[in-house]
Amino acid sequence: MTEADLVRIAKFLQMKASEFERRYVYRTRNLLRLRMPRHTQCHFLLENGCSIHPAKPTQCRIFPYWPELVEDKKEWRKTAAWCPGIGKGPLVQIETAKEQAREMRQAYPGMYD
Helix, strand or coil: CHHHHHHHHHHHHHCCCCHHHHHHEEEEECCEEEEECCCCCCEEEEEEEEEHHHHHHHHHHHHHHHHHHHHHHHHHHHHHHHCCCCCCCCCCCCCHHHHHHHHHHCCHHHHCC
């Protein structure tokens, strides 16, 4: 997640950014990451969807239009095998997908250099 994601989610949850970080985030040398609960993928992913949907992190908002998926048909097909949203709903034009991939590159420059 980005620093902006942290601040936005904390505000959405009506928490101080420092409190949100203490409870839900850990830092690596170059990245912020959401802590993973023991028995689920994410603290905020509930049975009926994302409980912080309006403020969710960039990587979640953009998925599945990550550069490594948009730019590699084989990886896209592998992801489509388990992602329930790929192939459903309105068709997304390739330029829109590429635009989302560019946003991901900008948000996480260290991952894509």
